[in-house]
Amino acid sequence: MAEIGVGMLGYAFMGKAHSNAYRTIEYLTWPPPLVPKLVGIAGRNEQAVDEAATRYGYEYATTDWRDLVADERIGLFDNGGPNSLHAEPTIAAAEAGKHVLCEKPLGRTATESYDVWQRVAATGVKHLCGFNYRFVPGVRLARELIEEGRLGEIRHFRARYLQDWGDDPTLDTWRFHPDEAGSGALGDLGTHVIDLARYLVGELASVSGLVKTFVEGRQVDDALEAAVEFESGAVGTIEATRLALGRRNAFQWEINGSEGSLYFDMERMNELQVFRADGDDRVRGFRSVLVTESKHPFMEHWWPPGHIVGWGDTFIHEAYHLLKAIAEDGDVEPHGATFEDGYRASEIAEAIVRSSAVGRRETLSFRTL
Amino acid sequence: MAEIGVGMLGYAFMGKAHSNAYRTIEYLTWPPPLVPKLVGIAGRNEQAVDEAATRYGYEYATTDWRDLVADERIGLFDNGGPNSLHAEPTIAAAEAGKHVLCEKPLGRTATESYDVWQRVAATGVKHLCGFNYRFVPGVRLARELIEEGRLGEIRHFRARYLQDWGDDPTLDTWRFHPDEAGSGALGDLGTHVIDLARYLVGELASVSGLVKTFVEGRQVDDALEAAVEFESGAVGTIEATRLALGRRNAFQWEINGSEGSLYFDMERMNELQVFRADGDDRVRGFRSVLVTESKHPFMEHWWPPGHIVGWGDTFIHEAYHLLKAIAEDGDVEPHGATFEDGYRASEIAEAIVRSSAVGRRETLSFRTL
């Protein structure tokens, strides 16, 4: 079987999730499109990155990501580092001819994101921005149902990504530093919401936003609220917060169309609630669909019906998707988020910030290559 | 026991709900503050109003509401008619010295609502605007918990009132006629959301809204979306639609504070989800509280714990509240919505419309007497 060398930047949360994907994909997705070989891993803390290399099986560790860029055995560069380390290494890797996977948000600003997209697109490599929730089986199923027209014309999308770990004024992490993170809940959670809005409903046309910091001394936003309109005319809301006590990872969204509705909550990520206006009013109601049937997306890789997958497994689906595109020279879109999708999410996020600052609805426009 | 004569305008949905309240209050809320006597009922359709009088036990029916205003036996005028019949009869009844209950929205416009409030307040009678959801046990419990500080400082309020009966282009009702209804989902559902926002979290400071009509030829709005800020600094969303297929009466709201959170769905109106950050992380989670305990609001009127009440029963709680205020010359506020609350809801609703039209965040200001 054909192999591909992987170079990983980042060894913490994302480093673990991605490495697990590369290690399992060769037997869980059978036959694998390409067999990943873990070549090198880079990180800033020498001891930690050394341990990560041992733990996950990378041939070597380095504190200089440029070593990965220079390594000819590496065909795929995976960037799971802090946001401030997204642009330069990703561009360098692509310009060195490596395919690239970069975690979201693509850049800290729309300009930075655009720059990454533009520079990487020019190289011709495959690029995927790590909006992994596209690879939740229930999300892909939602997309399929919508594409088949089973919801009719979409009228509403309302989504909120609720976490509560930000409610600790003593906590410090790069995610609270504007220079490293770019923004707070907006870049971390809000871009996930924006990306799924675009993936499921289509391009956004305008946003009216409020961005807010509650915790004293915090330099990034804690929360955002936005009323939004899509190009199609659908309207809805986009919300994200790190201060919704009791919600740990509640990315909840509802879509209403002229023929049916969908509801989803990431804390129950194996379920999709489906309503269809089918005329049988005596048994009308949302169906609680356990998205584990053999016909369901990604389930050919897993277990018999009823046996659920976990959050980390979305990265396996994502990596499989990218490796398949590489192996077959196919497209990352529409089911994978490209760097253009990454850029657009940044552009929309910034429009929410501007709208909040000036008190006006912002009409969206996007740069092209 | 002291009695009070009731004159009812309207015999349909609200006429039934209110009449049932007046008939049952004398034994369900024991001892009753005042015993309602059903004196007269008014409506535009002679045959229908005659039948309603027979059915509910009113002494007489009339097609002219002025007969009720002129009837000295009537001490409480209850206006459950279409929105276009709210202002004039309610003002006339109050000026004739009758206490008044008027269904929401108070008027079709903020100006009309202000006028009703100002004219009625000048008479000194008790006035209550029919935001009956304040009288859901779980909503009152939420208010109590918030007042006691058990949620800490409120950061978020996100609410949506979702129905789907508007998805029928052939349907005709006064609710679709601007002159009779004033607006669509906004006045019908949106004002309920606005009122609970104010009741539970406090006054709103600004709104950024989108108002939308989807059904061709419809002359009132089908849906609205708004990002809102409260005077306290809390932020959130207000949404209402008649086109959320599968949602029949889903008035859902969530409140996040610095000490805990609440979640509620009117389709499960006997439940309140309560999260408290109490340090016991191994069993952290939202509690599903069945609001039927003897210590819960309104439950002294009902059954042993676990035996739920129905939607119609909120009107019993509401009527009891008003009759008690009348009997004891007490205040309708804070738990009852006064006409000032009715006016403010209208003012906020109009600000959402203006914001939608001009694409700007609207800062709220309210007229005083």
Next chain:
Amino acid sequence: MAEIGVGMLGYAFMGKAHSNAYRTIEYLTWPPPLVPKLVGIAGRNEQAVDEAATRYGYEYATTDWRDLVADERIGLFDNGGPNSLHAEPTIAAAEAGKHVLCEKPLGRTATESYDVWQRVAATGVKHLCGFNYRFVPGVRLARELIEEGRLGEIRHFRARYLQDWGDDPTLDTWRFHPDEAGSGALGDLGTHVIDLARYLVGELASVSGLVKTFVEGRQVDDALEAAVEFESGAVGTIEATRLALGRRNAFQWEINGSEGSLYFDMERMNELQVFRADGDDRVRGFRSVLVTESKHPFMEHWWPPGHIVGWGDTFIHEAYHLLKAIAEDGDVEPHGATFEDGYRASEIAEAIVRSSAVGRRETLSFRTL
């Protein structure tokens, strides 16, 4: 409109629920089959029964139920007294030519229940045993779906009635005295489960039971567990307890057939979960049906879709059903439980006790008239 005089035995929990039904039925179920007139109410505590007469509007109160039996204006005798007062007054009333409604369990023993049935049946009056959960909209809908064959052949019925108020060793009530109550959770909750089993699935063939008292010094059972078989061959479980902490009124049941399944929980009594094997595996799942549509059972008496009814409203449906049978000289069965149903529930309950005592499966047989 034709009227019927009502005599009520009992003024507490059931007295309130039944009186409310008689007072509201004349306008909620329109046109009413008969208009109930509240003639007399009987109870053992003179002061309490006097107050109840005033509260609910009975013409008189008495501490001797024989006064009701002797009153010719009374056409319907409603027995909501303690179990020890079910047999004699009910028989006497029927033999005086009055129609009778008796709360469950019909008697304290199968023999007593049989006696009531046999004696009352001989008089030719209408008789209904107060298994009010047959009159929950979702339960009636379940029956309709089953009758239409939409579940196919029934294979399983598993039901449990869970409460927790029994977990207080200091509590005293007639419900804990064997001579007054006959049994504990068995007669109080278990008979409800048995009755719905029979109503929804058909007659039981055998039971293997365990009956248990946990609270020290308590003289009646706290809980029962039974594995059961139906005449049709379906198998399942029947459980009831007053010691399921956190469950207030959780009468939960599930039915599995060869074409579909149903699930119900009384704490969410307006919902019925419906699964249909319809071949569309991508959206297979239980539907959460809010049983408030205009086509749903009993809903012609109530509100628009989505506006739920309460626990107390089941008594309105039940009383309506009985009054209709009286007015039209129709049958109480199949949707109302007759005294034969009351007797059979007692027979089955006793078989569970016997099975528990002797450690054998008990095959059921029923006496006939």
Next chain:
Amino acid sequence: MAEIGVGMLGYAFMGKAHSNAYRTIEYLTWPPPLVPKLVGIAGRNEQAVDEAATRYGYEYATTDWRDLVADERIGLFDNGGPNSLHAEPTIAAAEAGKHVLCEKPLGRTATESYDVWQRVAATGVKHLCGFNYRFVPGVRLARELIEEGRLGEIRHFRARYLQDWGDDPTLDTWRFHPDEAGSGALGDLGTHVIDLARYLVGELASVSGLVKTFVEGRQVDDALEAAVEFESGAVGTIEATRLALGRRNAFQWEINGSEGSLYFDMERMNELQVFRADGDDRVRGFRSVLVTESKHPFMEHWWPPGHIVGWGDTFIHEAYHLLKAIAEDGDVEPHGATFEDGYRASEIAEAIVRSSAVGRRETLSFRTL
């Protein structure tokens, strides 16, 4: 790091789940107690077992499990084959000095299970019976809460394992052949229920059972129902079926104690419902605990709070547990099921069958070594 050679019998459902555990454990549980080396895999279908060896990375494949027993590099023999292949290979491997993991049910009969236990125990190797649901985080948390006394004295355990794949008369699998499977739903699902009953509540004292086959021509049971008593005096039910349409993997159980209650459903395996009688009646209710906190069992191996694990991950926890016991020469019990637990589950399963056949409650007694 110390290594251990693994020999795997079975390449299908269990073969995949177990192999995945051995491949990921070395980096997900860090540092791993032992690093598994995949030495050999055995199966009856040569082509399939060859592919499995390639896929999962075993050094060789064989159609004769004796090759694994004879291989000195193998220190752990994992038996995921059909039930008819549990006894002989497992005993042989243990007698060859290998530690053994055997899928449930241990044997096809209680006698066979006893034999396996007795023969293996005599060798002194570590033995674990694959009741993997003990390794669900919520199940382990339940055990911890119970052990700490937070539920008080347990009064009830009611559990049902519901699947629906058996509803296909054309389906053929070894699971329907008595000689290969031993029994149907009983051995497959019922033993899981029995094991958790024992793990969470304690030893069973007696069972009254009904065992049933619905599908024509099927030679094993489709379903079982049992009323059970524990040695502690707690009572409850044990149920299992392959014919509960709409339930895919619904292993649901509830435990009620004198201080609180727990509820769990495997289809939402990351949640545990927890009720505690803590005196605060205004917010009493079951908490929906997402068992993903850092303090929760097994979560040190995974992601930040709110990011759920999947069904397959239970095998990682199970394998980790066994490898730790091997590495440290520690005990498999109490958290792992030993072969004694496997034997006892079989003994209880057979008692249910006997009880069903003879119509008597069966008092349990267990053989000892």
